[in-house]
Amino acid sequence: MDDQPPAAEPPRRPALSPSRASDFKQCPLLYRFRAVDRLPEVPTREQVRGTLVHSVLERLFSLPQAERVPGRAKELLRPVWTELSSGRPEWTDLFPGDDPGELHGWLESAERLVDAYFQLEDPRRLDPEACELHVETELGSGVLLRGYIDRLDVAPTGEIRVVDYKTGAAPRQIGEAKAMFQMKFYAVVLWRLRGVVPKQLKLMYLTDGQALAYTPDEAELVRFERTLEAIWQAILRAGRTGDFRPSPSKLCDWCSHQSRCPSFGGTPPEYPGWPEPDPGDESILDRAD
Numbered sequence: 001m002d003d004q005p006p007a008a009e010p011p012r013r014p015a016l017s018p019s020r021a022s023d024f025k026q027c028p029l030l031y032r033f034r035a036v037d038r039l040p041e042v043p044t045r046e047q048v049r050g051t052l053v054h055s056v057l058e059r060l061f062s063l064p065q066a067e068r069v070p071g072r073a074k075e076l077l078r079p080v081w082t083e084l085s086s087g088r089p090e091w092t093d094l095f096p097g098d099d100p101g102e103l104h105g106w107l108e109s110a111e112r113l114v115d116a117y118f119q120l121e122d123p124r125r126l127d128p129e130a131c132e133l134h135v136e137t138e139l140g141s142g143v144l145l146r147g148y149i150d151r152l153d154v155a156p157t158g159e160i161r162v163v164d165y166k167t168g169a170a171p172r173q174i175g176e177a178k179a180m181f182q183m184k185f186y187a188v189v190l191w192r193l194r195g196v197v198p199k200q201l202k203l204m205y206l207t208d209g210q211a212l213a214y215t216p217d218e219a220e221l222v223r224f225e226r227t228l229e230a231i232w233q234a235i236l237r238a239g240r241t242g243d244f245r246p247s248p249s250k251l252c253d254w255c256s257h258q259s260r261c262p263s264f265g266g267t268p269p270e271y272p273g274w275p276e277p278d279p280g281d282e283s284i285l286d287r288a289d
């Protein structure tokens, strides 16, 4: 019998994810707080609801095609909530026990998002290649890209569609540029992994029941790769010096770190230095924004 302890996993190389790249573009100081200081953020009910709905849609596609109907999807909400919230007191704390109606009302709001999904497409007619797909690729420049794709549809002809569900509370107009950045990020990763430019990038906004489809082309993805490389170089430069500046915008309304932000009269904690091994990863909440 082998008594050796299991070998420790090697530290993962620093990589760029769409969420952290968007953070840096929006506000370098926000990137620092999340990826370098790794300050905890209290999740909001809307964020957690997004994660719940994403998980329900993922499980819906593991059911036989004929069972992918609204009633079945909504039946999944409560057990998936129980499963996801177990071991996450910061999630259950969002619903203090003295008013069970609040959790009930929140689950009903998740039902409405599930209903909105079914208004946009019929999952009985779809056969995704993967849901919640982890992807990772290295660009020629050495920049490592990493992320999770909500759903990947591949036609028998080989055409690829990338699907992302949007469940966030921020108005669609504010989040649209960020969402398109994220989709192009995935398009680059898939193009480099599979040698095929995705035919369609599809955003499904469940809060307002609208879908947006976009067709990227190769020249655009080449340019976008350069953008990603430039962002990563800028992150590394700031990481060496600790010079992550605040960049206030209307998105500050959704920032958990105003009390530490000089733009709001706060003082950031002392710079802890560039983290090893792995700044830039995504959390379960990031994946469902």
Ligand code: SF4
Residues within 6 Å of the ligand: 027, 029, 030, 246, 247, 248, 249, 251, 252, 255, 256, 257, 258, 261, 262, 263, 264
């Ligand atoms: S409050 Fe605004 S400027 Fe300050 S860290 Fe957050 S996003 Fe950046």
